[in-house]
Amino acid sequence: MPAPRTPQPPVTVSVFAQRLTATPRGARLARHLAQSQLHVWGIPHGTDVSDAVAAIVAELATNAVTHARVPGRDFELRLSLVTGSVRVEVSDTCAERRPPAPADVRPPCPLDEYGRGLVLVEAFAARWEVLEREPPGKTVRAEVDVPN
Template sequence: MTAPSTPRRPVTVRVFTQRFSATPRGARLARHLALDQLHTWGVPHGTDASDTAAVIVAELAANAVTHGRVPGRDFELRLSLVTGSVRVEVSDTRDGTRPPGPGAVPPAAPLDEHGRGLVLVEALAARWEVLDREPPGKTVRAEIDLPGRSALTGRADGR
């Protein structure tokens, strides 16, 4: 005799992964596709979460193109809708020096033309970190909290 099964809601894994050419055009495309994917997942264009994701994806993709570019190799964008947040990960294939991590990003001087990308990520992301990547390279991961999202479905209405 078997016990009656308890009905369970299906768990849908929401992950988007795409490689892009390590060019300014690839970085722009990464931002556009990220926003479209978030909209599909129920994070509408123009919301605080969507706007924050746009800035974070743009800055991390620009850093991958500018500082992490290896000729002939792409960078990768990975978005995940996880419990109560959106996780943004941008990976490149350049070995060597890692960018500063949380709490160690130096502020840019007022007249500097560069050096504000990770300052913005640090200011906007709820959490972020720099990870080593196999094969060679690194990943910068940032999370944006989505208040009111269901832990199981990622939707505000719990369905």
């Protein structure tokens, strides 16, 4: 006799994806689009979750534009609202330059010009990782927990 089925809560996934030019303007637009989409999903501007996602998107999009730009190729912003969190993914087409893994991120020296972006991602995200992407490139994925 089979075991009785336990009802599972429905899993709701909402996804927003946008390709943007690999320019400073594209990076700024990514942050604005992320905040607007969160507002549509019921996460208003100025909340801890909205501010954390905006900071993560700003840093990852800026990294894609500054360190991983391939002329003539865009980067992609993808947001997913899943049960309990907002997932941020920024993908680029540069396979040669990979950011360090989460465990390898070190704070920069005080006078360093660069190196604070992933430290901020580490601070704002509940978890994050770097993934290979097909065709060549990478995706940096970060998640921000949404309180009940």
